Amino acid sequence: MNHRRSTPAPAARQSAGKASPWASSRERQRGHKLKRDAVVRAAAREFNRKGYHNTSLDDIAARLEVTKPTVYYYVTSKEQLLFQCFLAGVEQIRAAFRDTRGQQAPARERLWAVLRHYGEAMASEFGWCMARTEDQDLSPAMSRHIKALKSEIDHGIRRLIREGVQDGSIHPCDPKMTAFALAGALNWIAYWYREDQSLTGGQIAASFLAIFETGLRPRGNRGAQIARRAPRRGARTPARPATRRTAPLAR
Amino acid sequence: MNHRRSTPAPAARQSAGKASPWASSRERQRGHKLKRDAVVRAAAREFNRKGYHNTSLDDIAARLEVTKPTVYYYVTSKEQLLFQCFLAGVEQIRAAFRDTRGQQAPARERLWAVLRHYGEAMASEFGWCMARTEDQDLSPAMSRHIKALKSEIDHGIRRLIREGVQDGSIHPCDPKMTAFALAGALNWIAYWYREDQSLTGGQIAASFLAIFETGLRPRGNRGAQIARRAPRRGARTPARPATRRTAPLAR
DNA sequence: TAGGATACCTACCGATGAGTATGATCCCAA
DNA sequence: TTGGGATCATACTCATCGGTAGGTATCCTA
Numbered sequence A, B: 001m002n003h004r005r006s007t008p009a010p011a012a013r014q015s016a017g018k019a020s021p022w023a024s025s026r027e028r029q030r031g032h033k034l035k036r037d038a039v040v041r042a043a044a045r046e047f048n049r050k051g052y053h054n055t056s057l058d059d060i061a062a063r064l065e066v067t068k069p070t071v072y073y074y075v076t077s078k079e080q081l082l083f084q085c086f087l088a089g090v091e092q093i094r095a096a097f098r099d100t101r102g103q104q105a106p107a108r109e110r111l112w113a114v115l116r117h118y119g120e121a122m123a124s125e126f127g128w129c130m131a132r133t134e135d136q137d138l139s140p141a142m143s144r145h146i147k148a149l150k151s152e153i154d155h156g157i158r159r160l161i162r163e164g165v166q167d168g169s170i171h172p173c174d175p176k177m178t179a180f181a182l183a184g185a186l187n188w189i190a191y192w193y194r195e196d197q198s199l200t201g202g203q204i205a206a207s208f209l210a211i212f213e214t215g216l217r218p219r220g221n222r223g224a225q226i227a228r229r230a231p232r233r234g235a236r237t238p239a240r241p242a243t244r245r246t247a248p249l250a251r
Numbered sequence C: 001t002a003g004g005a006t007a008c009c010t011a012c013c014g015a016t017g018a019g020t021a022t023g024a025t026c027c028c029a030a
Numbered sequence D: 001t002t003g004g005g006a007t008c009a010t011a012c013t014c015a016t017c018g019g020t021a022g023g024t025a026t027c028c029t030a
Helices: A023-050 A057-063 A068-074 A078-100 A107-123 A127-132 A140-167 A175-187 A201-214 A223-229 B023-050 B057-063 B068-074 B078-100 B107-123 B127-132 B140-167 B175-187 B201-214 B223-229
Strands: none
Touching: A023 A057, A023 A068, A023 A078, A023 A127, A057 A068, A057 A078, A078 A107, A078 A127, A078 A140, A107 A127, A107 A140, A107 A175, A107 A201, A140 A175, A175 A201, A175 B175, A175 B201, A201 B175, A201 B201, B023 B057, B023 B068, B023 B078, B023 B127, B057 B068, B057 B078, B078 B107, B078 B127, B078 B140, B107 B127, B107 B140, B107 B175, B107 B201, B140 B175, B175 B201
């Protein structure tokens, strides 16, 4: 049980050139934050694998080769750990929104850019925590906090949809229902995606968005539009389905 | 704590005319099944409200105004209770598949019919159990069983998509990814739908399917196609969004 | 080199909740 | 009326797990 010195000082001795006073203190802080992040990431991976309730803090600690009190040294509660995982994922999506702000492209393209990052976030190790966290597991205060963040993203999507309908880049539709459908499809990635998958989150998102863009009813006469289904960002068309046995309803 | 005789004999004395031998025995059986179903439904509702892990069997028992051993009299374990809820929901979807078998309509219409029932099932009290059950909560055997059922549904959807592409009623697409997108959007209903909602599950499903059918990229010249978004089965167009504050990421 | 902060451990507590042992009560059939 | 099955309650067991108490080793600063 003595893993004591197996992880002596993970990755801290790099900026050793600056020998100012408090340097070591700052380095210590850096090390602290690094370790804390490692705790959060380990938790996210365990939650992802086994679910929140089936993951004990002993599990997380074991994964890091430390003991439970060590985890508590970096985090105040299991709930807060879940919250941190949630935040880490949501931050990727919020960043995507910030990126598009100020762009001049049609709203549909801006929306697509956001949703591609959205899909990537869902396929990341934090996807589970974002999509599958039950707010019944959380204290009322934290539940409110998370709901607010979710609502912010939701309304960001709806706004882009409305703008798209106005600028003509999106077919007239109900923004709320459309946002639900888009987010639902993308959130579901967190249910079936695992890292050994052959497609990246971005590729999956691009594939989904192509479906949403074209629709399933056959388009008029020019069949060449099928080619449009290929994603933009250099991701090759995922026409070749992965071999893994997954079902939409399955994890 | 003594609710003993508050539910004396729920709903059994109906076929009292037939005084055959074993009649009371059969009636007893009927009563047993009725009570058992009531237990399953109560469990589904509690799981739906608070999640599987936050629902104790004492909660379910209290809801039925009985005690825990009574629940165990009708069910062998909590896991089995969850499984029964899952089955009840899935059965609705399988019935939808059976209904379409033998129909002559284009595959897209058959698919749409199935998915409308799918959406209804997701909005039902069993939606949570179908969509949100983590198979890590289940024993390996039961997990396999559930996965098989999910896979059956998944492949049914994929097959209809393939048929649609072949008969020309569906725009060429990757069946696997399309099935994921469709199922994801519909499964997500179980996350945000509550019974007090102004829309029925069928209406929501119809609204989603309209989006999937038309696509978000503007269609050619005739703008009248917007009217097509209205669902078929007498459900009025859900253009008026419900007032509830829900976010796609939120429950 | 003392003193304090940092980082981590061993060993525990307390609550929760799944599942059960045991027995009481009621109804039906012989 | 008597026995047996069906139904349900009281009162437990037992394992798990979140969280803590209290102590120890290490390193930095003064």
